Amino acid sequence: xxxxxxxxxxxxxxxxxxxxxxxxxxxxxxxxxxxxxxxxxxxxxxxxxxxxxxxxxxxxxxxxxxxxxxxxxxxxxxxxxxxxxxxxxxxxxxxxxxxxxxxx
Amino acid sequence: xxxxxxxxxxxxxxxxxxxxxxxxxxxxxxxxxxxxxxxxxxxxxxxxxxxxxxxxxxxxxxxxxxxxxxxxxxxxxxxxxxxxxxxxxxxxxxxxxxxxxxxxxxxxxxxxxxxxxxxxxxxxxxxxxxxxxxxxxxxxxxxxxxxxxxxxxxxxxxxxxxxxxxxxxxxxxxxxxxxxxxxxxxxxxxxxxxxxxxxxxxxxxxxxxxxxxxxxxxxxxxxxxxxxxxxxxxxx
Numbered sequence: 001x002x003x004x005x006x007x008x009x010x011x012x013x014x015x016x017x018x019x020x021x022x023x024x025x026x027x028x029x030x031x032x033x034x035x036x037x038x039x040x041x042x043x044x045x046x047x048x049x050x051x052x053x054x055x056x057x058x059x060x061x062x063x064x065x066x067x068x069x070x071x072x073x074x075x076x077x078x079x080x081x082x083x084x085x086x087x088x089x090x091x092x093x094x095x096x097x098x099x100x101x102x103x104x
Numbered sequence: 105x106x107x108x109x110x111x112x113x114x115x116x117x118x119x120x121x122x123x124x125x126x127x128x129x130x131x132x133x134x135x136x137x138x139x140x141x142x143x144x145x146x147x148x149x150x151x152x153x154x155x156x157x158x159x160x161x162x163x164x165x166x167x168x169x170x171x172x173x174x175x176x177x178x179x180x181x182x183x184x185x186x187x188x189x190x191x192x193x194x195x196x197x198x199x200x201x202x203x204x205x206x207x208x209x210x211x212x213x214x215x216x217x218x219x220x221x222x223x224x225x226x227x228x229x230x231x232x233x234x235x236x237x238x239x240x241x242x243x244x245x246x247x248x249x250x251x252x253x254x255x256x257x258x259x260x261x262x263x264x265x266x267x268x269x270x271x272x273x274x275x276x277x278x279x280x281x282x283x284x285x286x287x288x289x290x291x292x293x294x295x296x297x298x299x300x301x302x303x304x305x306x307x308x309x310x311x312x313x314x315x316x317x318x319x320x321x322x323x324x325x326x327x328x329x330x331x332x333x334x335x336x337x338x339x340x
Binding site for chain 1: 121122123125126143144147150151154155156157159160161164168174177178181182185186187188189190191192193194195196197199200201202204207208210211212214216219220223273274275276277278279280281282283284285286287288292293296297299300301303304305308315316319320321323324327328331332
């Protein structure tokens with residue numbers, strides 16, 4: 001069925017990028033500058049995902065506090081900076097979002 | 105020795121717990137969205153079991169609901185997954201000591217969450233033996249939770265039809281914020297985050313998430329260049 005072709009294709013396209021570098025490790029050498037550059041990867045990718053999901057509302061840029069996702073993300077960032085705890089960050093972020101939804 | 109392995113396994117699971125709490129609504133929403141997109145029960149669970157990639161699954165069912173063609177869905181999935189190459193490459197030095205057969209399951213279960221906790225531990229305690237037990241504890245916990253939440257989501261959506269309108273993707277947003285903010289320790293990483301925000305806002309309209317890919321590459325380049333310039337200045 002078509003559904004299973006989709007799942008098979010997705011499984012392959014998800015596994016290959018996860019596996020190739022790990023599978024080649026030890027046979028291919030990565031230059032030191034590239035290794036340093038890789039420390040920027042999670043910051044770059046995750047920040048871009050957050051910015052696109054949180055700053056846009058109904059397809060338009062919304063930088064006001066009426067944008068509850070952006071406000072929750074900002075409060076979570078402050079909580080993360082001071083607490084350094086993922087648990088506190090998630091709770092503060094979700095609580096802010098729930099509270100804004102309740103007040104609105 | 106087996107005691108240490110068990111301890112490492114459960115430590116990995118414990119360190120992943122906050123991220124798992126954040127991933128729960130994500131899995132539930134996926135199950136609900138897939139149900140609304142008209143996938144069969146077996147296909148909804150099968151996608152979670154064989155693909156195991158939150159963002160890719162989300163995008164696939166969203167496109168499926170808007171009746172996109174199969175090649176379009178697969179290309180989009182490929183682009184969204186490109187970040188995993190970079191995660192996997194980041195773990196290469198550590199993985200070069202592992203047997204080849206073990207790298208296959210570890211790669212299959214490599215997610216944003218497991219990468220975050222494992223690379224964090226690798227930075228703090230680089231020489232720890234048996235880190236793969238820690239890794240397995242983290243990813244098996246993630247995998248079990250993902251399958252359970254998918255099932256909860258599709259069951260719930262049959263009873264509560266409006267579930268997908270609750271804005272539960274905010275859980276993903278705050279979890280990612282919690283991963284990124286503690287890593288912002290120097291100017292180069294701050295610049296990297298700033299460029300990521302700026303570019304992704306400007307490229308939001310680009311098709312098939314290509315804006316996301318472009319912004320990530322631009323941010324990595326900006327951070328990397330500043331980092332190189334500063335380390336050269338230190339050398340002088």
